[in-house]
Amino acid sequence: MARKRTVSVHPQTGRHEDENLHTPLDRNRIVQTALQLLNESGLKELSMRKIADKLQVKTASLYYHVKDKEQLMQLMLDQICEAMAWPDASLPWNKQLISWAEQFKQVLLSHRDAVELFNSGLGGGYERLTQMEKLYGLFVAAGFKDDQIPWIASMVKNYVLGFAAEEARIHAFAGGVQTTPEELGEQYSRFFRQLPEERFPHLIRLASHTTNTNWAEEFEFGLGVLINGFSAKLQVKS
Numbered sequence: 001m002a003r004k005r006t007v008s009v010h011p012q013t014g015r016h017e018d019e020n021l022h023t024p025l026d027r028n029r030i031v032q033t034a035l036q037l038l039n040e041s042g043l044k045e046l047s048m049r050k051i052a053d054k055l056q057v058k059t060a061s062l063y064y065h066v067k068d069k070e071q072l073m074q075l076m077l078d079q080i081c082e083a084m085a086w087p088d089a090s091l092p093w094n095k096q097l098i099s100w101a102e103q104f105k106q107v108l109l110s111h112r113d114a115v116e117l118f119n120s121g122l123g124g125g126y127e128r129l130t131q132m133e134k135l136y137g138l139f140v141a142a143g144f145k146d147d148q149i150p151w152i153a154s155m156v157k158n159y160v161l162g163f164a165a166e167e168a169r170i171h172a173f174a175g176g177v178q179t180t181p182e183e184l185g186e187q188y189s190r191f192f193r194q195l196p197e198e199r200f201p202h203l204i205r206l207a208s209h210t211t212n213t214n215w216a217e218e219f220e221f222g223l224g225v226l227i228n229g230f231s232a233k234l235q236v237k238s
Contacts, residue, residue, distance in 0.1 A: 038117070097156065104131075
């Protein structure tokens with residue numbers, strides 16, 4: 001006769017203990033765990049083995065839900081992109097573009113090494129492709145030439161990626177040396193002011209502007225330069 005299996009019951013909830021021990025593994029849990037590890041350790045340290053260890057499963061179990069690490073990274077990018085809401089379509093195209101770019105930058109800064117993740121491969125995830133589709137549609141509605149639209153979209157994307165990477169790098173470096181970005185800027189400003197004036201007159205004179213930048217103003221300024229250039233192309237077309 002088979003022995004009857006006994007399971008202890010949690011005294012407060014009445015639930016069986018094994019119900020708490022094994023939460024079903026699915027794609028969403030894997031992606032969320034991968035993003036958690038990304039924020040904790042960075043992209044270089046992210047591996048399928050570490051994700052499996054965090055989930056307390058065998059590494060092979062992950063491959064029932066994701067094809068490989070490349071697909072997992074695309075799913076992570078899609079999850080990051082889901083946080084972006086498309087700007088109000090009633091706004092002028094340039095205002096929509098500013099709103100989109102600011103959202104994109106904030107999303108990138110909300111996850112460690114997000115820029116590296118975006119640059120790790122071609123964007124094949126549906127959420128990321130949806131952002132591209134809407135960005136193309138914005139430029140189509142604004143009246144840009146078809147052959148220019150991919151170039152314009154790429155320029156905006158690369159500007160935001162580059163700016164976010166620099167901002168994240170400065171903040172990470174400041175954190176690594178246990179200081180603030182403002183204190184770090186003052187240290188570099190003092191360094192510039194100690195340089196030989198006859199050789200570096202402009203670096204010395206502009207030191208305070210170089211090392212104590214206002215991130216929001218600088219981002220808006222650069223984006224404005226791009227938009228002015230794009231607008232000039234529209235005027236030429238008309």
